[in-house]
Amino acid sequence: MKPFKFYLTAVPKLFAALLLLFISLLPLSTFAAENYQAGDKLYVAPTTGANIRTAPSLQASVVTKLKYNNVVTVAADTLPAQPLQITVPDFNNGFLNMQGHWVKVKTGTTTGYVFDGMLSKYKGLELGNHQEDAYYAATFGKPATKSIPRSEVVQGHTVKYETVINTYPKGLVEELTVFDDCPDLTYTFKFSFNEAYWLINRMMVGADAVQDVKISKKGTETVLTFYSST
Numbered sequence: 001m002k003p004f005k006f007y008l009t010a011v012p013k014l015f016a017a018l019l020l021l022f023i024s025l026l027p028l029s030t031f032a033a034e035n036y037q038a039g040d041k042l043y044v045a046p047t048t049g050a051n052i053r054t055a056p057s058l059q060a061s062v063v064t065k066l067k068y069n070n071v072v073t074v075a076a077d078t079l080p081a082q083p084l085q086i087t088v089p090d091f092n093n094g095f096l097n098m099q100g101h102w103v104k105v106k107t108g109t110t111t112g113y114v115f116d117g118m119l120s121k122y123k124g125l126e127l128g129n130h131q132e133d134a135y136y137a138a139t140f141g142k143p144a145t146k147s148i149p150r151s152e153v154v155q156g157h158t159v160k161y162e163t164v165i166n167t168y169p170k171g172l173v174e175e176l177t178v179f180d181d182c183p184d185l186t187y188t189f190k191f192s193f194n195e196a197y198w199l200i201n202r203m204m205v206g207a208d209a210v211q212d213v214k215i216s217k218k219g220t221e222t223v224l225t226f227y228s229s230t
Contacts, residue, residue, distance in 0.1 A: 038076040043069050045120040045198035047127060047205055052112035056082045056102030063112040069124050075111060078104035084115050091204050091213040098194055117194045124202050140168035187224040196222035
């Protein structure tokens with residue numbers, strides 16, 4: 001039988017080893033830009049840009065401000081383990097919580113820390129470009145389109161219309177229903193909320209006719225609904 005002293009010294013070492021193994025097995029998908037690793041190149045997702053800071057803290061000084069769609073590289077010595085939660089607009093006079101971590105990045109000769117909730121593996125649609133369908137096809141693959149005939153009785157008359165569903169192979173489903181000249185749209189994003197949120201953010205730039213915007217989380221999916229009054 002081994003001395004009791006052995007257990008006093010061995011148990012902490014065993015616990016530390018198991019803890020290190022557990023941390024190493026944590027899925028990277030918990031971070032904002034899905035499955036990123038050191039060396040990955042990510043895009044600045046907010047249309048207003050994002051700050052690079054000297055330390056992983058909102059109180060740390062700003063090294064530089066990055067612009068929308070600027071590219072950063074995840075540093076080799078980054079440790080995205082310091083969580084951060086911020087509030088972001090829900091585009092309907094409310095707010096949503098966005099969770100993520102600080103990540104160390106490089107851009108040019110600059111190195112610093114960025115909240116990874118503001119980074120995306122998807123390059124956003126350029127500002128001023130309104131070709132959303134072409135962007136979605138280039139980013140999420142050519143969609144399969146299905147039309148569903150519908151009808152409704154209005155003041156004794158049957159009005160026929162349809163719902164068009166575009167299913168993109170890489171995690172996006174778009175549903176468009178036009179009734180009474182007011183399009184109702186539903187977007188289902190089958191990837192992380194943070195990634196989905198910034199695509200919605202870009203979609204809302206200059207969308208003056210958009211009303212009744214609703215963003216909801218359903219399991220691993222994010223659902224956006226709204227209608228246009230034009």
